[in-house]
Amino acid sequence: MITVYGIPNCDTVKKARTWLDEQGLAYQFHDYKKQGVPADRLPQWLKTLGWEKVLNRAGTTWRKLDDATKAGVTDAASAAALMVEQPSVIKRPLVAWADGRLSVGFSPDLFAEHR
Numbered sequence: 001m002i003t004v005y006g007i008p009n010c011d012t013v014k015k016a017r018t019w020l021d022e023q024g025l026a027y028q029f030h031d032y033k034k035q036g037v038p039a040d041r042l043p044q045w046l047k048t049l050g051w052e053k054v055l056n057r058a059g060t061t062w063r064k065l066d067d068a069t070k071a072g073v074t075d076a077a078s079a080a081a082l083m084v085e086q087p088s089v090i091k092r093p094l095v096a097w098a099d100g101r102l103s104v105g106f107s108p109d110l111f112a113e114h115r
Contacts, residue, residue: 002027005038006092013093016106023115032087042080045094048102051079054090061088 002020004027006013020027030038045054055073056062062070065086073079083090091104097114 002098003030003096004028005030005032005090005094005096007031007033007088010092012106016093016095016111019106019108019111023111025115032090037084037087037090039084041096042083043076045102046076046080049104051076053104054094055079055083056089056091059089059091061086065089 002025004013004016004020006016006029008014008029008031017027017029069082073082093104093106095103095111095114097103099114101114103110103114
């Protein structure tokens with residue numbers, strides 16, 4: 001089963017979900033706002049993808065953080081702590097594919113690679 005992690009009002013998540021629907025691919029959606037960040041999966045995401053790739057430093061949530069908080073994110077552990085506290089700093093969507101691979105973000109080409 002494919003799992004799409006994100007927030008429902010994110011435009012990129014909407015595009016990803018639409019693409020999956022159009023391809024007829026079944027998936028489950030994990031809403032960070034309602035369900036939180038899955039603490040049992042986060043370490044694997046950071047190890048597999050790299051915390052720098054998972055952390056969204058271009059987003060509104062990151063930009064609104066105070067400088068001390070931003071400066072405190074220096075490694076996987078500090079990034080994970082912030083991601084649990086502020087799930088919107090995770091790049092979206094993060095997708096766990098049926099074959100176990102992970103991807104971050106959306107483009108039709110990226111998703112087609114994982115079909």
